[in-house]
Amino acid sequence: MSSGLRIPDDEKGHDLNMFCIPKHYEDDLERVFIPHGLIMDRTERLARDIMQDMGGHHIVALCVLKGGYKFFADLLDYIKALNQNRDTSVPLTVDFIRLKSYHSEESTNKVAVIGAEELCSLSKKNVLIVEDIVETGRTMMTLLPLLEAHNPKMVKVVSLLVKRTPKSLGYKPDYIGFEIPDKFLVGYALDYNEYFRDLSHICVLNENARQKYKA
């Protein structure tokens, strides 16, 4: 398991006019941080690593929705391409889950998994959870026990991005695209109040834009 492509803290990224950016965002972005093509190349490799480990048995790909599914779609395209070009292939089914946190009488935060078909259908399958970004790790640490309870054969987590942040609870996914510094990033899988979904590169947002697109 590689720890992903590590982007150092002092990485400056690229000037905006080295790439194609939607005109309406030109004043909102500081730099291009991770070009779309690099994301695609890295994702292609993740697909291969995943198939190597999990391709022996029915895979259920579980997309965690907080809104974005871009990474999920692209990753699955690469997995499907591998699947249809090998001598053996495995059934690949998909599902989408949303995590809703709520408070109960106990003081602990609880999380409900909604939107999926019966979670008991995960029993004896290879489950692949697909996340866009892991920061504190709280989401995963909450979700994993809930899924384990349904006796899957195997559960693995792939996250496109993992942030280096002091707020991290120490959780590390099985497959990591990029390990990134604690910067304000938008584009590709990362929206900001629903904006920047139409931006294909991951970019650094500038100060003005943070105010401009505030909820």
Add this chain to the structure above:
Amino acid sequence: METCNKSEEKHESAAIVINDGWPGYSLDLFTYPQHYCDDLECVYIPHGVIQDRTERLARNIMDDIGDHHIVVLCVLKGGYKFCADLLDYIKVLSCTSNRSIPMRVDFIRLKSYRNDQSTEAMQIIGGEDLTILTGKNVLIVEAIVNTGKTMKTLLNHVEQFKPKMVKVASLLVKRAPSGGGYSPNYVGFEIPDCFVVGYALDYNEYFRDLNHICVISEKGKLKYRI
């Protein structure tokens, strides 16, 4: 990979600058043909980044010369991948804009490398009858400019046919101490003086089937040596 691009208003010559110390990416972060597993040092420029940069070059080119018949002169063999992808992006722009520009492609071959050293001799093959260039906007598409000698020879040859305008697009430009001082109009990446392969750039005909631009390992250099 860092960019410290020359801040210019115009598109021309601004490029992604790859600094001398750039170590590239580890091979196990990407996919590549297994038959090259011992022959590569690192992934230098991933295929996807090449694509993204090419997309932008296509836009810059169309902005500048998209007003008149374009004849594209592709320098084979190393230039074919860059040329194909560049033209695809130009076509997309052409399809979706109000005006569409007739564009034709022609090919020439220049042979001047043995192993990883540039030789003195240079031959231009297939470019004798270039009367099609007369009066047109010519875009020469090359994979890499090193000393600039090849390009200068080619430009002299092309000028004889009296084109309206000649521009050169090169995916890579090497910062070489022996720099002939030639700078193409459109540059994808400015790189240090190391020998790179992949994305149609070969080492004695090998590595053209590699998607990413990589640095060849010593093992690779020996294995495929002539």
